[in-house]
Amino acid sequence: MPPDNSSAAQDTPAAENEPAAQGESATDSAAPSLDGHTILVTGGSGGIGRATALGLSALGANLAIVGRDRERTEAAASEIRELGQADVFVADLSSQAEVRRLAEEVLERLPRIDVLVNNAGGFWNTRHVTADGLERTFALNHLAPFLLTNLLLDRLLQSAPARIVTVSSSAHAGARIRFDDLQGERSYSGAQAYSQSKLANLLFTFELARTLPVSAVTANAVHPGVVQTSLGAADPRAMQRAFFPLMWPFMKSPTQGAATSIYVASAPELQFVTGEYFANNQPKESSRLSHDEAVAARLWRVSADLVGLPSA
């Protein structure tokens, strides 16, 4: 999608898409079996998340998908049920009360979680405020996976070996965490807010990886490529409107965009790999700042305060 392109000049759609443009299948014949695994995918009602859920279901996993709209989420679940089991959860993840309710429901209904895929996200050209009074990009793209993961952590640990896969973006490159204006109250740019949230995904993932025993739960992040989805469609940038139709043929399909999430969620050789960032099914170097432990620890404290979790 355009926000990712424009924020990371090196990410031309063609360059990003080359290795995955070999076919429409997000899985392959050498793929592992996920029989008996339960996988929770947020944003499973559309775009990359829906394709990720379908791909993981094709490998034998029992899927649980989260969407904010019941009809769209049920429609995605019906498609998944042609391949296997699919549970539906409905929650607006931009609201902390909804994330907490979702976590309670998940803990009630899913006795195990082998993989959590934090995929839901959004881009807004103009500043929006959530029910909690927070800037929406930061709330949905970072605070929601931060809170949900923390609330589900014990269940993931009980399900060991388990995996946390968080969908970041190459748009994180060049971003910084603006601790002095985290919510974009003084100045807001959609691209800046999005890039900051995707850097936050990496800082959170790497901090989890430093904290969690690798034999129990791994935490990795992915860049899906530049993908034909609805990201940013509700409040696009003028540039996005102008160039979107031209770029569309060079972008990955959602199935191709889901391939790296599926790989990181399922590959047996990654069972004990943690704290990595993947693109096109390969580890990729993320920005220097994404590895800054002081920034990660500060972001964790600030995020915990904002969602009402203990910061230790």
Ligand SMILES: NC(=O)c1ccc[n+]([C@@H]2O[C@H](COP(=O)([O-])OP(=O)(O)OC[C@H]3O[C@@H](n4cnc5c(N)ncnc54)[C@H](OP(=O)(O)O)[C@@H]3O)[C@@H](O)[C@H]2O)c1
């Ligand atoms: N597309 C790209 O080129 C690209 C590139 C890099 C990274 N990414 C990342 O990939 C992830 C998936 O994005 P996408 O491109 O597939 O976008 P998308 O087509 O807009 O799908 C986003 C998904 O998240 C759900 N969602 C949005 N807001 C929500 C909310 N408040 N509560 C609960 N669910 C919500 C959507 O549900 P609805 O069905 O209700 O809309 C949908 O299922 C995002 O984290 C994005 O940052 C995308």
